[in-house]
Amino acid sequence: MRVRVLPRETAAAVITSAVAAMGWxxxxxxxxxxxxxxxxxxxxxxxxxDLPLVLGLLGVVLGGVVAVALHPRRWVVxxxxxxxxxxxxxxxxxxxxxxxxxxxxxxxxxxxPALALVLVGIPATRALIGIAWSGLxxxxxxxxxxxxxxxxxxxxxPGIGAAMMFxxxxxxxxxxxxxxxxxxxxxxxxxxxxxxxxxxxHGEDLSRRTTAVLHDTLLNDxxxxxxxxxxxxxxxxxxLLGDLExxxxxEWITASANVGLPQxxxxxxxxxxxxxxxxxxxxxxxxxxxxxxxxxxxxxxxxAALLGAIRAALENVAQHSGVTTAxxxxxxxxxxxxxxxxxxxxxxxxxxxxxxxxGLRASVVERMAAVxxxxxxxxxxxxxxxxxxxxxTRKQPTS
Amino acid sequence: MPGFVDxxxxxxxxxxxxxxxxxxGSLVPLVFGALNLLYxxxxxxxxxxxSREPVVQLVGxxxxxxxxxxxxxxxxxxxxxxGWTGGAVALLVAITGFSLSAVGYxxxxxxxxxxxxxxxxxxALGSLGPYLPARAIxxxxxxxxxxATPIAFLAIDAGGLAWGPVSTIVIIAYPIVAATVAxxxxxxxxxxxxxxxxxxxxxxxxxxxAPRGAExxxxxxxxxxxxxxxxxxxxxxxxxxxxxxxxxRSLAGQLARQLRDDLVTQSNLSWLDSVARDxxxxxxxDHQAGRMRASQRTALRALLxxxxxTPGTDSGSLLVELRAHPDGSTAVGVSLDFELPExxxxxxxxxxxxxxxxxxxxxxxxxxxxxxxxxxxxAGSPPVSES
Numbered sequence: 001m002r003v004r005v006l007p008r009e010t011a012a013a014v015i016t017s018a019v020a021a022m023g024w025x026x027x028x029x030x031x032x033x034x035x036x037x038x039x040x041x042x043x044x045x046x047x048x049x050d051l052p053l054v055l056g057l058l059g060v061v062l063g064g065v066v067a068v069a070l071h072p073r074r075w076v077v078x079x080x081x082x083x084x085x086x087x088x089x090x091x092x093x094x095x096x097x098x099x100x101x102x103x104x105x106x107x108x109x110x111x112x113p114a115l116a117l118v119l120v121g122i123p124a125t126r127a128l129i130g131i132a133w134s135g136l137x138x139x140x141x142x143x144x145x146x147x148x149x150x151x152x153x154x155x156x157x158p159g160i161g162a163a164m165m166f167x168x169x170x171x172x173x174x175x176x177x178x179x180x181x182x183x184x185x186x187x188x189x190x191x192x193x194x195x196x197x198x199x200x201x202h203g204e205d206l207s208r209r210t211t212a213v214l215h216d217t218l219l220n221d222x223x224x225x226x227x228x229x230x231x232x233x234x235x236x237x238x239x240l241l242g243d244l245e246x247x248x249x250x251e252w253i254t255a256s257a258n259v260g261l262p263q264x265x266x267x268x269x270x271x272x273x274x275x276x277x278x279x280x281x282x283x284x285x286x287x288x289x290x291x292x293x294x295x296x297x298x299x300x301x302x303x304a305a306l307l308g309a310i311r312a313a314l315e316n317v318a319q320h321s322g323v324t325t326a327x328x329x330x331x332x333x334x335x336x337x338x339x340x341x342x343x344x345x346x347x348x349x350x351x352x353x354x355x356x357x358x359g360l361r362a363s364v365v366e367r368m369a370a371v372x373x374x375x376x377x378x379x380x381x382x383x384x385x386x387x388x389x390x391x392x393t394r395k396q397p398t399s
Numbered sequence: 400m401p402g403f404v405d406x407x408x409x410x411x412x413x414x415x416x417x418x419x420x421x422x423x424g425s426l427v428p429l430v431f432g433a434l435n436l437l438y439x440x441x442x443x444x445x446x447x448x449x450s451r452e453p454v455v456q457l458v459g460x461x462x463x464x465x466x467x468x469x470x471x472x473x474x475x476x477x478x479x480x481x482g483w484t485g486g487a488v489a490l491l492v493a494i495t496g497f498s499l500s501a502v503g504y505x506x507x508x509x510x511x512x513x514x515x516x517x518x519x520x521x522x523a524l525g526s527l528g529p530y531l532p533a534r535a536i537x538x539x540x541x542x543x544x545x546x547a548t549p550i551a552f553l554a555i556d557a558g559g560l561a562w563g564p565v566s567t568i569v570i571i572a573y574p575i576v577a578a579t580v581a582x583x584x585x586x587x588x589x590x591x592x593x594x595x596x597x598x599x600x601x602x603x604x605x606x607x608x609a610p611r612g613a614e615x616x617x618x619x620x621x622x623x624x625x626x627x628x629x630x631x632x633x634x635x636x637x638x639x640x641x642x643x644x645x646x647x648r649s650l651a652g653q654l655a656r657q658l659r660d661d662l663v664t665q666s667n668l669s670w671l672d673s674v675a676r677d678x679x680x681x682x683x684x685d686h687q688a689g690r691m692r693a694s695q696r697t698a699l700r701a702l703l704x705x706x707x708x709t710p711g712t713d714s715g716s717l718l719v720e721l722r723a724h725p726d727g728s729t730a731v732g733v734s735l736d737f738e739l740p741e742x743x744x745x746x747x748x749x750x751x752x753x754x755x756x757x758x759x760x761x762x763x764x765x766x767x768x769x770x771x772x773x774x775x776x777x778a779g780s781p782p783v784s785e786s
Contacts, residue, residue, distance in 0.1 A: 021587070026581045193700065193701045210626075
């Protein structure tokens, strides 16, 4: 989801054009509310015979407003101003003419349809355009009023209705334009900020990728050297050189390149390296052998259990074995990864460990059982200890 | 037009859909209040000699103007949405002014077509346009018409008018009805046009490859070169010779520790730290920053940057704290000793606050000199890449 902010120019256009919708609504309300006043006033003046004609002319104006609202195009508005102007002229002529004509005392009733002419514009994107349309409507309304007064031979009285509607429309447009102008000064460019967010996320993505690759290459290579015999095997040398080539090319530092290391697998191997390093700092020399470089698809829960179990086994070596060296062998098998931790220390009798005693049982056996793995322990007093821990994997390992 | 069947068009206000357009939008009630004062004051002055209680007219004008000012105050940027209650209170104030004016003209020959009070009430109603949904405007406007028109009819009709009773009622009601219709139409038009624009944007995903890809990749290559500058030549030398000495093992251990430290440090950095750069304190022990969506990150980052860029800000006191709750949600707090005067602070920070309000839940903003912003991220928020 993006920040819910419209670009300022778009927002300005939306709001300014909404003023046109206000105009249409008021125009419709004006015409409709004129009807009861017209009926009562004509009845009071004994001119009910004129009612169908003036109602019909009001209907023409109303139809024009609806047409503009449904099809707010320039030519539709111009046709409406022309047709509505004629209808307004006839409406005013009928009311102003005759012995009981509504003269200068009743501009309110006479001018009603003229208001609709002022209020109908097109959805303008700029305030000045909206004001110009309303101004054109005022001109048409005024010309129509003058012509009707001349034709009916009565003094021209425009009233204040049309001018007031024009003023209100102009003030509405100008107020909203002022708001938009202030906003442009105060509102930051959230589009740019959002773009920066994505750029930062992209940078983080690359950093995570670099971190993962360095863990899986250089850091593991250093661990290999730390635990290597005096002469590296050909396979180990190839691995080191291959990793260096990976780092040198760094082709994976692109947004589209896929490093292809399942996160859990990288986590397992990196965590294993860290564990080994940690215990080496505590005085236990650990020789890592086997397929430590194989990649597995293994669940996060299994990784956590496996690492916890390995840590508990190494802790056992550090605290109880009485020796300072241990072997850690990683064995990849179809459907499982197995880690064996072996020492040549004093050992113990597994049968003599109390059933309620925590330690290897809770830390190792139960932890692995919970994720579908298993633990086997071989030990005897004076014969060292071997702990074999297996965790299920999802597919065949690849080197 | 499918938009017309969308109930949200009636239930959302223009301000809710596009809050940023209205954070300086309290200009609308101010302008309407000024119009009220101008027209009502002029009308009261012109009818001063014929009015039985001319002062009452001024009080009425004042109340209708006060209604607009009340809307202005209630819709300041950091306040809660106006709501039905706020709108009703403002209209009650305006109706009181309208009624006083009607009573003041009892028995006085009056051109009701030009009477200021219906117009003043209409302006008060119109000032609610940006802040209330169309539904509320229609209900409140109808209620205002039904309450105000009979009061005025009963008071003014005694004066003996040229219009018949139906016409009198219609003429009194016309400005109020027109304002109701116009304001509702305005609200509907803004919501109907803005809502699809905003929602359409949510479906537009920027490609992760696009933003500054080359720039980021260049920076990452530089970082990689720095991280591997010692270890890579060493591994190369060992791999080529094939021999490993005790000194090599020792050096490998040193390099591994150093590299691991560097990588752990890098892994612990969040996007918030990239904003911080020693200018703010980030407390995020549970690494919750990574759970924020892109829109939330943008909004919060923009707010933090705005605060940090504010002259006179003691950036050392800016604290951003993220705490995980047992229910999986995350509380985010931003606090700062902030000494800007409230007016400037509101104008400066309101756009960021409003943008943030559109992206998070339970946003709260304190009004005292210590800026405190708190909000919750719901449990299970997707990370930025899933937005």
